[in-house]
Amino acid sequence: AAGVIQSPRHLIKEKRETATLKCYPIPRHDTVYWYQQGPGQDPQFLISFYEKMQSDKGSIPDRFSAQQFSDYHSELNMSSLELGDSALYFCASSPASYNEQFFGPGTRLTVL
Amino acid sequence: SQQGEEDPQALSIQEGENATMNCSYKTSINNLQWYRQNSGRGLVHLILIRSNEREKHSGRLRVTLDTSKKSSSLLITASRAADTASYFCATDDGTSGSRLTFGEGTQLTVNP
Numbered sequence: 001a002a003g004v005i006q007s008p009r010h011l012i013k014e015k016r017e018t019a020t021l022k023c024y025p026i027p028r029h030d031t032v033y034w035y036q037q038g039p040g041q042d043p044q045f046l047i048s049f050y051e052k053m054q055s056d057k058g059s060i061p062d063r064f065s066a067q068q069f070s071d072y073h074s075e076l077n078m079s080s081l082e083l084g085d086s087a088l089y090f091c092a093s094s095p096a097s098y099n100e101q102f103f104g105p106g107t108r109l110t111v112l
Numbered sequence: 113s114q115q116g117e118e119d120p121q122a123l124s125i126q127e128g129e130n131a132t133m134n135c136s137y138k139t140s141i142n143n144l145q146w147y148r149q150n151s152g153r154g155l156v157h158l159i160l161i162r163s164n165e166r167e168k169h170s171g172r173l174r175v176t177l178d179t180s181k182k183s184s185s186l187l188i189t190a191s192r193a194a195d196t197a198s199y200f201c202a203t204d205d206g207t208s209g210s211r212l213t214f215g216e217g218t219q220l221t222v223n224p
Contacts, residue, residue, distance in 0.1 A: 033211065042200060042214035043155070056209025090155060094210070100145060101202075101212060103155040 002026055004104035006091050012110045013081050021076040021107045025093030031055070032074040033101060034066060037088040049074060081111045118201060118215040126223050131188045133218040135201030136181075142206030144177060146186050148197045149217075155200070158186075191222045 005024040013019050025032050031050045035043040045058035049068035060066075063081075068074045078085060088108050092101040119134040137144070146158040161168045161177045161184065168175045174187040188195055198219050202212035 045211040048209050056211050100157050100160045105154040
């Protein structure tokens with residue numbers, strides 16, 4: 001069965017650079033979520049989209065933005081990167097709200 | 113903010129034994145989901161239990177939910193070395209676009 005695809009899987013950036021993470025949800029899933037997991041921590045919700053509209057916003061820094069496109073893929077744009085942004089970034093998708101969220105393999109971002 | 117706590121934080125057992133992990137949460141929920149994560153890798157969805165359900169089974173997994181105590185437990189029977197991973201509960205409170213709030217996780221080690 002198709003799973004959530006995330007790219008790139010690993011990303012190394014310098015401080016103050018920008019990064020773009022991509023997420024391709026499971027086909028026919030219309031809701032996409034982004035989570036951030038710091039080292040040794042539990043995942044924290046960042047933002048979600050339903051039918052290409054932002055549906056919820058969590059503890060996402062103003063330096064980050066995201067959108068969902070007409071083909072339902074989503075991108076998380078991160079600017080002015082800081083050392084503390086180093087983390088695993090997960091995308092998840094679900095066929096509708098209040099259902100199982102299926103996570104991608106994550107993008108490991110390292111900021112040097 | 114942290115929704116829940118998991119208990120124990122770490123559990124070490126022998127292959128063939130059962131493993132029980134507990135999760136407590138603070139707010140009312142729409143559903144509760146359990147995930148497994150191998151070291152630094154993706155989150156694998158295990159099971160979803162809705163607020164009107166009390167028990168659910170899937171293979172060697174048994175999940176219970178007690179909404180009066182705001183707690184859930186995950187039982188893994190006849191454990192295997194391959195079950196070694198971190199286990200997280202995550203709650204959907206049904207009010208915020210279905211964002212998941214994760215507990216701190218239990219690190220399970222199954223010794224061969």
